Amino acid sequence: MFPNATNTFFRGRETALLTKHHKEQLIAPLLEPFLGIKVVQLDDYDTDKLGTFTRDVKRTGTQLETARKKARIGMELTGLKLGLANEGSFGVDPYTGFMPWNIEVIVLIDDIHDLEIVGVAQGSTKIVQEKVDNLEKARRLVADFGFPASQVIVRPDDGENPYFVKGVATWDQFEAAFHDCWRLSKQGLVFIESDFRAHANPARQNMIRLAAINLLLKLHSHCPNCHTPGYWVTETKPGLPCEYCGAPTAVFRAQIYRCPKCDFSKEVVRSDLQFADQGSCSLCNP
Ligand SMILES: [Zn+2]
Ligand SMILES: [Zn+2]
Known part of the structure; x- marks a missing residue:
């Protein structure tokens, strides 16, 4: 039935996705095979009522609140207990404040397991x-x-x-x-x-795909205590030692994983790097 499904938690369920601009074409091909779900697209609700990029309708809540609202409307209209929605935002990058920046969130709400998991992707983009x-x-x-x-x-x-x-x-x-x-x-x-x-912005389409992949990764990480998916990094701890002098740096040394359901958490020391580059050490490279 779902030969590529790598996660059984949601398998066989229908998921509402409210979208006017054919986002199902970006999201469904990634989520459906791996989760074994069926995305039910709804386009008879005008999502522009919740805010537009042309500023003629202002978005009232935050980006995540708007995504949640869309997911809830889709779930109400279909009567399904699983809902998905995407919301994007454009601004400037958080580092220099000069580069155009795109943030995409995809929220998944599951009323059977009382669960909300959010996939996020962000990066620089081209605007005119x-x-x-x-x-x-x-x-x-x-x-x-x-x-x-x-x-x-x-x-x-x-x-x-x-x-x-x-x-x-x-x-x-x-x-x-x-x-x-x-x-x-x-x-x-x-x-x-x-x-x-x-549908008018290929760069944004890529960012939405990345947010869907981020959501998939989170959904494939299960809590060691209660097995709920969405067990993910909520915090990072700096202090990776400098490769030259051994002093702690601002580079992260460990991540805190937390369960969205039972609140179980665990510090996981990073395994990809043992030492930080000398360039990020405040003693060696003041
Ligand atoms: Zn748990
Ligand atoms: Zn150093």
Whole structure:
């Protein structure tokens, strides 16, 4: 029945996935074979009501809260006790604050086992967000961004203009959208920005796949005490010794695994590295 299933915990169950933008095509091929589940996609609920990237509908909760809400709606609409949902966010990287950054979460909620497990992936991404005053510049700008595989949204003047054209996916559509917004512009400018919706953004599609893989890894890690999946790292402990002088560094030495169900936890000393690079030692490399 499920020849590739490597986890029996959810095997044979149907899972609701509420998505308007065909995220099942990204998530189901990864989760279904290994978990032995069937993803039931629902597209008759408008997830844009919960917030859009075009800022016309503001998201009210956090990213995870919105994902939970979507999963719950899918479960209610199908009557299923297992639900999945994805929510993405775009901002700047947590290290320098300059790089465009994408975070994707996929939440799995299981009402039979009273369980919530969250897969997460994040990384730098490419975005476009610029005002241009002629079509040639606009064409070069979006070509650099990866258009038409990566789609764009076009507005008159600036990012605050309530009028916009989205779903711009071909050069003909782009030209038409440009002229359309040009005509409506008061400053002779057209604002072009990335379309962050999953089906319009291949870079985001990859990040959603990574979040699904992260969820799979967590679901394959079972608590040694109660065998519930989702036994995962919740904390890291610094102090890996410097390879040269042996002093503790900020590089992590151990991870704390914790069960989402019974709260069992255990410190696991890292096995991939015994010593930290001299470059990360504050004594050798102040
Ligand atoms: Zn446990
Ligand atoms: Zn050192």
